[in-house]
Amino acid sequence: MPCPIQMASQLSGLSSHVIRIWERRYGALSPSRTETNRRLFDEEAIERLQLLRELTENGLRIGSVAKLPTEELKARVSKLTTRNITGPKHSLFNADSAPLVTPQEFIAHCLEASRAYDSERLRRLLLRSRQQFGQRGMLHHVICPLVIEIGDSWQAGNLRPSHEHIATAVIREILMTPVSGCQTSPTAPEIIITTLSGETHEMGALMVAATARDLGWNVTYLGSSLPVEEIAACASARKASAVAISVVYPKKCPLIETKLRSLRELLPDTMTMIVGGRAAKGYQDNLSDLKIHWASCLNTLDEILVQTGTAS
Numbered sequence: 001m002p003c004p005i006q007m008a009s010q011l012s013g014l015s016s017h018v019i020r021i022w023e024r025r026y027g028a029l030s031p032s033r034t035e036t037n038r039r040l041f042d043e044e045a046i047e048r049l050q051l052l053r054e055l056t057e058n059g060l061r062i063g064s065v066a067k068l069p070t071e072e073l074k075a076r077v078s079k080l081t082t083r084n085i086t087g088p089k090h091s092l093f094n095a096d097s098a099p100l101v102t103p104q105e106f107i108a109h110c111l112e113a114s115r116a117y118d119s120e121r122l123r124r125l126l127l128r129s130r131q132q133f134g135q136r137g138m139l140h141h142v143i144c145p146l147v148i149e150i151g152d153s154w155q156a157g158n159l160r161p162s163h164e165h166i167a168t169a170v171i172r173e174i175l176m177t178p179v180s181g182c183q184t185s186p187t188a189p190e191i192i193i194t195t196l197s198g199e200t201h202e203m204g205a206l207m208v209a210a211t212a213r214d215l216g217w218n219v220t221y222l223g224s225s226l227p228v229e230e231i232a233a234c235a236s237a238r239k240a241s242a243v244a245i246s247v248v249y250p251k252k253c254p255l256i257e258t259k260l261r262s263l264r265e266l267l268p269d270t271m272t273m274i275v276g277g278r279a280a281k282g283y284q285d286n287l288s289d290l291k292i293h294w295a296s297c298l299n300t301l302d303e304i305l306v307q308t309g310t311a312s
Contacts, residue, residue: 002032002040009158012049015115016158017149018108019049025104026066028052044070051077062105100125103133103141110146114159114167122170130174135214139207140298143171147203148278168203175206176221184218189241189309192234194222196245196259204246204277211298212244215305228259232266242272242308244295252282264290272308276301 008031009016022028023039029048031039041049051073055065065073100106106129113122130138150167153159193209195202202224209221220238222231235243245263247256260283264273269291275283276295284294293308295301 002042003046005031005039005041006156006158008039008041008046008049011046012053013115014049014053015108015111015149015153016156017111017153021104021108022049022052022062022066026062028062028066048073054080100128100132103129103137103145106132106142107146107149110142110167111149111153114150114163117162117166119166119170122167123174126170126174135210139210139214143175144207144298147171147207171203172206175210178213184213184216186218188216188218190218190220190238191242191244191305192220192222192231192238192240193244193246194226194231195224196231196247196256196263197225197227198255199246199248200224201248202246204248205244207298208244208246208274208276208295208301211301212305215302215309217242217305217309228263228266231263235267235271240271242274242305243267244274244276246277247275247279247283248277249279251279257283257286260287260292261290264292272304274301274304 003011005016005019008014008019012019014022023031029041029045031041031045034040048070051070052062052065054077055073056062060076065076068076100109106125110122110125113119113125126138126142129142133141146167150159150164154161154164191212193205193212195205205221205224209219213219220234220240222234231243231245234240243263245260247260250256256279260275264287267273272293273291274293274295280294281296293304295304
């Protein structure tokens, strides 16, 4: 009986994200669709996904095997099994030298490394993406969509909380580590970055910190969940040029709105206040009377930081 993509993910051991990429980009399979356009996977499709996973785990590029007939996939997996009996055992995604071209490929491998609780593999993949795409490219095209995918998969039940925690820990480590050889001028403008009290999701704030640092700002990162009075006190003591707040959850909350308004009132008029994150848009209309810069994405954040830094 055909099953939805969530079940196909569980049966194949692949994330829904990887399955969609393999279908759209590589034509690995053609699932049927319901009247509401939801994918349905039959037994043959599940078998193909399992075989393709086995092959890619052993270093083969998905593009080289995606369109092979199922019988050919079985034959290749059989050869791998025979070889592994006498040769060294291949661990999940052991082939670090396997060519990864697109950010989507990096994201797919990062998700699978998270599923395997392979923090070292995830760390190597992210560092490799930094080397391949640069700091800006890694932030915009790998880490940002990866964090969103991890969050969505966790909420949908496609990732365990422990998968999300191990991925978050590694990403946090990468974002908190300055790029080797990059130094910030002591006279560069300073930005204070944190989240409001009660907001414990700090990935967005960490991405802001990495972005600002990369654009030449001196960054004071305060972690998550701080009262507005403490944020304002730090900003005042540091004579900061800007304060950035990440709001991820909840999307619309009168208490959060009140805190944002209070913080803007506590900060000097000359100090830039930036609010971003997945929930930020829900507060923009009601706070349109305040002098707040709203960062809907990293590209918008870049523009705000460049403009503010130039004016400082």
